[in-house]
Amino acid sequence: MSRGILVINGPNLNLLGQREPALYGNQSLGEINQELERMASASGIGIEFFQSNHEGELVDRIQQARDDFELIIINAGALSHYSISLHDALRAVNIPVIEVHLSNIYTREEFRHKSLISPVAVGGIFGFGALSYRLAFLAACEIIKGREA
Numbered sequence: 113m114s115r116g117i118l119v120i121n122g123p124n125l126n127l128l129g130q131r132e133p134a135l136y137g138n139q140s141l142g143e144i145n146q147e148l149e150r151m152a153s154a155s156g157i158g159i160e161f162f163q164s165n166h167e168g169e170l171v172d173r174i175q176q177a178r179d180d181f182e183l184i185i186i187n188a189g190a191l192s193h194y195s196i197s198l199h200d201a202l203r204a205v206n207i208p209v210i211e212v213h214l215s216n217i218y219t220r221e222e223f224r225h226k227s228l229i230s231p232v233a234v235g236g237i238f239g240f241g242a243l244s245y246r247l248a249f250l251a252a253c254e255i256i257k258g259r260e261a
């Protein structure tokens with residue numbers, strides 16, 4: 113039985129709400145996850161959450177998701193820009209991936225303009241703050257429903 117959607121957050125996203133609020137907003141990761149939880153239960157879709165500041169733990173969690181989840185929503189934080197390991201792990205598990213960023217990475221420093229997650233993602237949502245996660249959830253529901261139909 114699939115457990116639905118796995119939402120993964122990478123380094124420093126545990127500090128949301130306190131970390132550069134002008135850039136990332138005032139909501140904590142717990143609050144963002146609660147909203148997603150509410151949306152998931154209203155849609156009858158399972159959802160689980162994982163955050164880590166450690167690349168290897170993220171790789172482990174992605175590997176374990178194989179056969180368990182229908183879709184991964186991921187904000188890999190700074191690792192998005194340079195982690196070949198995360199890129200490879202997402203590619204290996206063969207589950208549809210939606211990339212999320214709170215900020216618009218393309219209007220920021222040049223080192224944020226490249227994402228190694230994008231090439232293994234179905235699509236991405238960035239620049240809408242916490243709303244990026246909720247938009248990703250809506251896209252995830254459509255993908256899952258499309259697969260069931």
Ligand code: DQA
Nearest residue numbers: 124187189190213214215224
């Ligand atoms: C981020 C953008 C990354 O460049 C940054 O390192 C983060 C957050 C975002 O959600 O906007 O940690 O992924």
